[in-house]
Amino acid sequence: MKTQTSYTQIIEDFAAIFSNCRNQKLPLSLFLGMCFNLIIAPVVYAATGEQFSRTQAWALGLLGLVTLSLSIYLFFVMFVPEKF
Structure with missing residues (x-):
């Protein structure tokens, strides 16, 4: 029973987070x-042959x-200006 309650609480927390994100x-x-x-x-870092540092990548x-x-x-904005 305790796991069911914790799952319900987690789902409610996620729902609250996503409602605030809207x-x-x-x-x-x-x-x-x-x-x-x-x-x-990492793709940029690998593509440059390690000429850039990780911060630069x-x-x-x-x-x-x-x-x-x-x-x-x-x-x-250019092609649908009436929405903005």
């Missing part, structure tokens, strides 16, 4: 961007993600 999208976007960069940074990955997200945002 109102605050910036922290969630930053978190997902950093998680995605955990995949991008991390920064270059973040720069690429920001550039990509800005270009997608600007694309939508």
Whole structure:
């Protein structure tokens, strides 16, 4: 019985977190961007033949993600301006 109660409490906690995330999208976007960069940074580090340090690869990955997200945002602003 105790495990059922703890599972219910965990599900309620996750539901509360996700309901708060709907109102605050910036922290969630930053978190997902950093998680995605955990995949991008090692690829950049490996592709440069270890000429960059890990910090530089991390920064270059973040720069690429920001550039990509800005270009997608600007694309939508240009072609669907009435939503903004």
